[in-house]
Amino acid sequence: EIEAVDVTRSYRMDGVSVDALRGVSLTIEEGDYAAIIGPSGSGKSTLMHLLGCLDRPTTGTLLVGGRDVGTLDDSELAELRNQTIGFVFQSFQLLARTTALDNVALPLVYRGVRRAERRKRAAEALDAVNLGHRVGHKPTQMSGGEQQRVAIARALVGEPSVLLADEPTGNLDTVNGDEVMGILERLNKERGVAVVLVTHEADIAARARRIIRVRDGLIEAVAEAPEP
Amino acid sequence: EIEAVDVTRSYRMDGVSVDALRGVSLTIEEGDYAAIIGPSGSGKSTLMHLLGCLDRPTTGTLLVGGRDVGTLDDSELAELRNQTIGFVFQSFQLLARTTALDNVALPLVYRGVRRAERRKRAAEALDAVNLGHRVGHKPTQMSGGEQQRVAIARALVGEPSVLLADEPTGNLDTVNGDEVMGILERLNKERGVAVVLVTHEADIAARARRIIRVRDGLIEAVAEAPEP
Numbered sequence: 001e002i003e004a005v006d007v008t009r010s011y012r013m014d015g016v017s018v019d020a021l022r023g024v025s026l027t028i029e030e031g032d033y034a035a036i037i038g039p040s041g042s043g044k045s046t047l048m049h050l051l052g053c054l055d056r057p058t059t060g061t062l063l064v065g066g067r068d069v070g071t072l073d074d075s076e077l078a079e080l081r082n083q084t085i086g087f088v089f090q091s092f093q094l095l096a097r098t099t100a101l102d103n104v105a106l107p108l109v110y111r112g113v114r115r116a117e118r119r120k121r122a123a124e125a126l127d128a129v130n131l132g133h134r135v136g137h138k139p140t141q142m143s144g145g146e147q148q149r150v151a152i153a154r155a156l157v158g159e160p161s162v163l164l165a166d167e168p169t170g171n172l173d174t175v176n177g178d179e180v181m182g183i184l185e186r187l188n189k190e191r192g193v194a195v196v197l198v199t200h201e202a203d204i205a206a207r208a209r210r211i212i213r214v215r216d217g218l219i220e221a222v223a224e225a226p227e228p
Numbered sequence: 229e230i231e232a233v234d235v236t237r238s239y240r241m242d243g244v245s246v247d248a249l250r251g252v253s254l255t256i257e258e259g260d261y262a263a264i265i266g267p268s269g270s271g272k273s274t275l276m277h278l279l280g281c282l283d284r285p286t287t288g289t290l291l292v293g294g295r296d297v298g299t300l301d302d303s304e305l306a307e308l309r310n311q312t313i314g315f316v317f318q319s320f321q322l323l324a325r326t327t328a329l330d331n332v333a334l335p336l337v338y339r340g341v342r343r344a345e346r347r348k349r350a351a352e353a354l355d356a357v358n359l360g361h362r363v364g365h366k367p368t369q370m371s372g373g374e375q376q377r378v379a380i381a382r383a384l385v386g387e388p389s390v391l392l393a394d395e396p397t398g399n400l401d402t403v404n405g406d407e408v409m410g411i412l413e414r415l416n417k418e419r420g421v422a423v424v425l426v427t428h429e430a431d432i433a434a435r436a437r438r439i440i441r442v443r444d445g446l447i448e449a450v451a452e453a454p455e456p
């Protein structure tokens with residue numbers, strides 16, 4: 001489904017190069033369920049942005065459905081993303097002056113879904129994360145965990161085939177965190193959605209079928225979870 | 229040190245009132261070490277903002293050092309905050325176009341500390357959270373966990389007598405999270421700094437001497453940790 005082949009990502013800053021990723025190869029299979037763990041600053045979010053086609057590698061190749069996305073221009077890449085990938089950002093990245101409902105409906109606007117239909121689907125997505133009573137609120141009027149759940153709803157509303165979530169339960173208590181994990185796992189199990197999540201929490205990582213450990217811009221290890 | 233007496237906080241929004249806090253009384257003693265836990269949206273950040281004098285209660289009284297802060301105007305309140313309280317925000321709230329060093333030095337600017345002195349102290353604070361090599365970077369050039377650590381360094385640089393931290397390890401891996409907790413606990417133990425942290429992680433909460441459980445805008449329980 002998504003394959004990174006020896007990708008690097010460097011940031012140039014006044015003469016110094018920060019090598020966020022130093023040569024990573026990884027395949028996200030259809031129906032995969034993986035957790036990415038590793039120290040702060042080790043390259044996890046950078047890797048997620050490359051897998052999610054939100055960024056381009058400095059060197060190396062990224063293939064989505066077998067296609068080299070390096071050959072696509074920005075608008076073709078945006079369309080591919082919109083059709084197949086749902087992304088939950090570590091910092092949520094919601095539009096501050098827009099209601100929760102309209103934030104969640106945004107991916108459907110790009111797809112040309114009619115207004116009534118997309119508002120209905122956005123309301124359902126918010127309902128699934130227990131925010132049905134907050135559809136008219138703006139992010140600045142919501143708690144950290146509520147904003148995180150709006151970001152999750154937005155990533156799911158377009159029914160993507162790959163869900164990339166960067167620390168999706170970081171601001172959630174156990175009950176809400178479990179509910180979110182339940183949604184993701186059901187999508188994976190029942191609809192074959194590939195789920196990749198970055199997490200700092202060992203018990204969240206333990207639920208995945210494989211754990212990818214990142215350190216210093218490289219993949220240090222990939223562990224397959226034993227059959228339950 | 230900081231005392232909330234029957235405080236409430238409501239937000240009015242087009243005819244509807246969201247009662248974030250519905251009558252909370254709580255005292256943060258000198259040298260206290262408390263964890264605030266509770267579901268997403270239950271009022272923890274709202275309570276922290278009131279204790280930190282970043283917000284005013286709708287009803288009820290807030291006393292700092294025995295003084296009713298309701299009698300202070302905004303600039304007197306800002307000065308009190310700057311002198312005695314360090315605050316780590318759930319969403320960090322760093323200045324995006326400012327380097328890590330200058331972000332951390334900001335509380336000292338308000339206090340009138342000379343430029344060379346405050347840059348030295350800011351560099352030391354960043355060093356303490358393992359970001360000494362990043363002083364010239366801006367928040368947009370840093371990982372989530374790095375930004376969180378900059379926010380922590382900024383809260384500590386003014387040597388406050390009360391440290392209020394809203395989910396300070398949410399974006400940190402175990403090693404970095406433990407180091408941050410170590411810094412806070414050392415300040416509490418060796419310098420009598422009162423530490424209050426909001427956390428969703430049970431093992432972080434378990435380190436505190438008392439756990440304050442919030443639910444639905446009210447304090448549900450306060451548990452004193454047994455002597456070790």
Ligand SMILES: Nc1ncnc2c1ncn2[C@@H]1O[C@H](COP(=O)(O)OP(=O)(O)OP(=O)(O)O)[C@@H](O)[C@H]1O
Binds near residue numbers: 145146241267269273
């Ligand atoms: N500016 C605002 N306007 C309207 N409602 C608000 C505003 N800020 C917060 N709220 C609401 O007040 C309630 C408490 O919010 P608060 O941020 O204190 O929760 P919290 O316990 O910190 O949650 P989390 O664990 O998700 O961070 C929530 O229902 C939230 O939506």
Ligand SMILES: Nc1ncnc2c1ncn2[C@@H]1O[C@H](COP(=O)(O)OP(=O)(O)OP(=O)(O)O)[C@@H](O)[C@H]1O
Binds near residue numbers: 020040043401
């Ligand atoms: N725009 C940028 N410019 C320069 N350096 C950057 C930029 N974005 C990220 N970095 C650096 O690249 C490295 C990897 O960052 P990344 O965000 O991928 O880490 P991470 O593993 O997600 O960390 P965390 O767990 O703290 O979120 C870090 O050292 C970070 O400071």
Ligand SMILES: [Mg+2]
Binds near residue numbers: 046090166371372373
């Ligand atoms: Mg990250």
Ligand SMILES: [Mg+2]
Binds near residue numbers: 145273274
């Ligand atoms: Mg909060």
